[in-house]
Each structure stands twice: as C-alpha cells, then as structure tokens.
Amino acid sequence: MTHGRSVRLYLVDGTPTGILTAEIMNWTGHVLVTPRSKLPNALQRPEATRTGLYFLVGDDPDQPTKDRVYVGEGDSVIDRLKSHSKDVSKDFWTRACLVTSKDFNLTKAHVRYLESRFVQLIRSADRANVANGNEPALKNLPESDITDMEFFIEQVQVVLPVVGFDFLRPRVTAQLVSALTEAYASTSNRLDLVMNSEKYGFAAKAVEVDGEITVLKGSRGSTATFSTNIYGALRQQLLKEGRLVITDDPRFVEFAEDVAFASPSAAAAVIKNRNTNGRTSWKLANSGQSLKDWQDASLEKVIDPS
Numbered sequence: 001m002t003h004g005r006s007v008r009l010y011l012v013d014g015t016p017t018g019i020l021t022a023e024i025m026n027w028t029g030h031v032l033v034t035p036r037s038k039l040p041n042a043l044q045r046p047e048a049t050r051t052g053l054y055f056l057v058g059d060d061p062d063q064p065t066k067d068r069v070y071v072g073e074g075d076s077v078i079d080r081l082k083s084h085s086k087d088v089s090k091d092f093w094t095r096a097c098l099v100t101s102k103d104f105n106l107t108k109a110h111v112r113y114l115e116s117r118f119v120q121l122i123r124s125a126d127r128a129n130v131a132n133g134n135e136p137a138l139k140n141l142p143e144s145d146i147t148d149m150e151f152f153i154e155q156v157q158v159v160l161p162v163v164g165f166d167f168l169r170p171r172v173t174a175q176l177v178s179a180l181t182e183a184y185a186s187t188s189n190r191l192d193l194v195m196n197s198e199k200y201g202f203a204a205k206a207v208e209v210d211g212e213i214t215v216l217k218g219s220r221g222s223t224a225t226f227s228t229n230i231y232g233a234l235r236q237q238l239l240k241e242g243r244l245v246i247t248d249d250p251r252f253v254e255f256a257e258d259v260a261f262a263s264p265s266a267a268a269a270v271i272k273n274r275n276t277n278g279r280t281s282w283k284l285a286n287s288g289q290s291l292k293d294w295q296d297a298s299l300e301k302v303i304d305p306s
Helices: 036-042 077-086 108-125 143-162 174-184 232-241 264-272 291-300
Strands: 007-011 020-024 029-035 052-059 067-074 095-101 128-130 190-196 203-209 212-215 220-222 244-246 252-255 259-261
Touching (some): 007 143, 020 143, 036 077, 052 108, 067 077, 108 128, 190 291, 203 264, 212 264, 220 264, 232 244, 232 264, 259 264
Parallel strands (some): 067 128
Antiparallel strands (some): 052 067, 052 095, 203 212, 212 259, 244 252
C-alpha cells in the first residue's frame, strides 16, 4: 500500500516562480530551487555553503521534446555554480536545484556517489538528456552508507516532481507495464488504452498512469494530411528525432519507442495527424468504453462526504 507523504514548500520570495525550498518530514535532506536570474540571491543562503549536489536544468536546444540536465557536486557549491554560470557550453540551463543535508552529514564521498547514481537514473528515465561530458564513476562506500544514500535518492525522487522537475521520474515502458500488471491489477492507477481506425487502418496502444499517456512502441498512426493539427510541430519533432518513423507502407507512421504525452489529445493528434479529442478517441482496452465515458462514470460514483 502506498502511504501519503507531506512535502513542505517555502516560497522564499513569496512568489511561486522565485526561490523556493522543499523538505520532507523526518528526512534530513533539503532542496533549494532557483531560477537562473535569482542565482546570486540563492548563493547567499547557507545551503550553498554545504556539501551537496546540484542539477542545472533547461530546454535541450538539440532535442526540444526533452530537457537537458547537468549534474554536479561539491563541498561548497558556490564556486562551482559561479563557474557554470559563465560557461558558454552550459548556456542551456534556466533553473538550478541544490540538494544538501540539514544535519551536515553528507560527505564528499556521499555526494560523489549520489552524482553518479543520479546520472544513471536520469539516463534510465529518458525524460532528459544528460549534459555531463563523462559519466562519473560510482564511488565505493560502506554497505550501510549505500543503504542511507539509496534512501536519500528515493526522497529526492519524491520531491523533485513536486517542484517541477520530472527528469528522475521513470517513464512507463512496455516492460514496466508488464512488470507492474499484478501490482496494478486491483487498482485504478493504470488504464490500458487502444485507438483503432477502420477507415485509415492504423492501430495504437497506450497506458495512462497518473495522468500521463504513454503510447507504446509499435503503435501506428496515419500519414493522411488534414488542414489543422495544433500538435503538428510535436509530430514533426518526433519524426526528426526518429522516435516516430515512416513505415514501408506509406499510409502509416510507427512509434519506434514508447513515447509519453502530457495529455490524451496530444497523443491522439500525433497518431491521427489532425486535431482530435483524445478523451473520446482513446478507448479502454478491456471494455471499449471511451476514456471520457470512463472518467464521467467514475465521477458519478463519488459520494458527497457531507
């Protein structure tokens, strides 16, 4: 059973887009997030003088459908971040995230281990491209320290999506879907979705987990052209990146890998190559009910607590 978690956010500037801090009850870690424009203010805070690691995050100019992330560490991150801010090869980043410890128990060896593990996890999640030139070697630690650091990593994975960073959140893949089938069998955490077209002949499969639609590898879409598609630029970008490919049959495009979309309509529009309502286009695989009808029916079951 998944238990609730309380994440405490503090808006240092009193604005949601300024400097903020995040903590979890009974966790010694501390997260500070700052826009690049507020970096001088952030570096005057005591967190910047502690041993820790940091993420520099921004759009990837070479692959607009993904972020680019640089992972670094240091005994005191002030000098490192000053240097990165002047480095033209790192002009991509727009926000920085500092991860430190409130009890000062993180050592240089610890943050080197964390740096290596976070680079691994970012690559594995495949939501962002890693800007580090070389993958840092995994630092050897005592077994007890490794256990502590892995727990530390789990807490960071909880906090970062709350403050707007998704690059550590694992993507839903066909392999993960298969592995989680039993875990999700008795819950509504996952929906298996399909989309078929008798007229155009394409067929697509997807899963919806926590509001994110992931179209699975091998799904096919149409190459028929229509006058309007607000997601046309996204479709072209996926084709450019090779994540969506033209098949031997010129009527179809095919997903070369699992691709996540922020909304059912974005996924449906890429598949159909036209504006479309994803809530009515996607059907539940086990019942044929539209996603819209299923969502509406779920709301009808909600009992007024009053």
